[in-house]
Amino acid sequence: MRRYAAMDYDTYEDLQGLWADLEAALALVLTHPAQVGNFEAKVLQLDAWLQELLAHDRDAGLYLMYQLASSSHTGYSAAHALVCATLSHILADTYHLPPQERDALVRAALTMNIGMTQLQDQLALQRERPSAAQQEAIRMHPVEGRRLLERMQITNGLWLDVVTLHHINIPPQLPLLQQQAAERLARLLATVDRYAAMISPRRSRAGRSVAESVHVITGPSSQLYQKAGDALLHSVGMYPPGVFIALNDETTAVVLRRTQQPHQPQIAKLLDARKLPFAQPQILLLTQEPQLRITHSLSSSEVRPFLDTQSLLHLGALMTNSTPTFQQITQTPGQA
Known part of the structure; x- marks a missing residue:
């Protein structure tokens, strides 16, 4: 059994602070996009920030990401987006996606719910089921998100398509890696989205255990996503750091x-x-x-x-x- 006598608290607090700052910056972008100068450049900067933190030590990044998912106070929408972007980055590496697909996937993960940011935060806090109006807003948010991104001068077609399709529920006609890029990336993002939603707590329920989340993304219903859940499990582990x-x-x-x-x-x-x-x-x-x-x-x-x-x-x-x-x-x- 190994024990550490001296702890480097400053290093941990600095690292924890960098992740918290990243989440706070993302929350500002998602909540007030019209007030962000050069929106696309800001999203790319957040992506670069995420990549740098993960590049130093992926296990430490996963540890902090899982702890953040279960205890964030910034707002559900930003915390969820950061978890999804982190897992998308790792999943892109697992599938050896070309850079343009990796970038579209991660940037779509950061912005996929921008069409319902405030509603998503509200839903995380309310105990009752979504109202009819809220359900309609949820149904329409991929399209609304695309419209908002286009107003923010996002012109990358693959990024926009993945946001539009990230709630894809059409059975695949081809194996995952043979699908068109937008469909393939949307299925990867949908897998990450469901997994992250399961592990994150809400007012109406506690966050589920990772085992429960794994069952959802690898069980019978996961056929819609063509084994992407198995790839995610392979990427982060059955028991990831922070769990x-x-x-x-x-x-x-x-x-x-x-x-x-x-x-x-x-x-x-x-x-x-x-x-x-x-x-x-x-x-x-x-x-x-x-x-x-x-x-x-x-x-x-x-x-x-x-x-x-x-x-x-x-x-x-x-x-x-x-x-x-x-x-x-x-x-x-x-x-x-």
């Missing part, structure tokens, strides 16, 4: 890093069998602990109430302590 898990000794942990064994990541034990916090998170590699196994993933709402701020800070520092390259980030990514 809370239960172990067979009844303790609770969080995943820190993936390994070559998808069911045996590096973890940090947080709570004992009585759901009391350990004095310090206990770091282990499940590949070296044959007596331990993951029984299931947990939603954030099942774990966070037992953790204090110091525990979460300590945990984040553990994640970035082995990532010295993050200490080199001294300016806002995307502005070098």
Whole structure:
């Protein structure tokens, strides 16, 4: 069992701050697009910012992304868009998409719900089912999003088409990689969209566990998306960094890093069998602990109430302590 005596809190807080700043900047773009000078350049800057954060350490990026998805206070729409863009970037790498397709996919992920940003934030907070007017706005938001993007001088046809099609529900006629680019990317984005919506909490329900989300994107209904869910699972892992898990000794942990064994990541034990916090998170590699196994993933709402701020800070520092390259980030990514 590995323990860290000295934590680099400053590095973690800097990194956490960069992700939070990225989310806040995206929220401004999505909420007030008409007030953003040179809208397209701003979206491209946000994309470059995201790429730079992920390039330094993908597992640390996933860790922060999953934690953000379960605890964001900026607004559901921006947090959801950032999660979708992060997963889209990783999925594009998995499929070895050409740069123009990767760019269209990620930028569509950032902006796909711009036609209903405020409504999406409102829906995340309300407990009742959407009204008839809200349901119509939801149905029309891909088309409205395209219209708004066109007003913002977006002329990239593939980006616009993917936004328009991202709720695609037409059965495919061809295998995924043989489809036209817009249809293929729309199915990838639809998969990411459904997965991210499942793991994110709303007022009407807690965020679902990753296992539940995985079932949705890889179950029988996923045929519409031509195994894109399986590719996403392969990309981020069954138990991605940042996900809370239960172990067979009844303790609770969080995943820190993936390994070559998808069911045996590096973890940090947080709570004992009585759901009391350990004095310090206990770091282990499940590949070296044959007596331990993951029984299931947990939603954030099942774990966070037992953790204090110091525990979460300590945990984040553990994640970035082995990532010295993050200490080199001294300016806002995307502005070098």
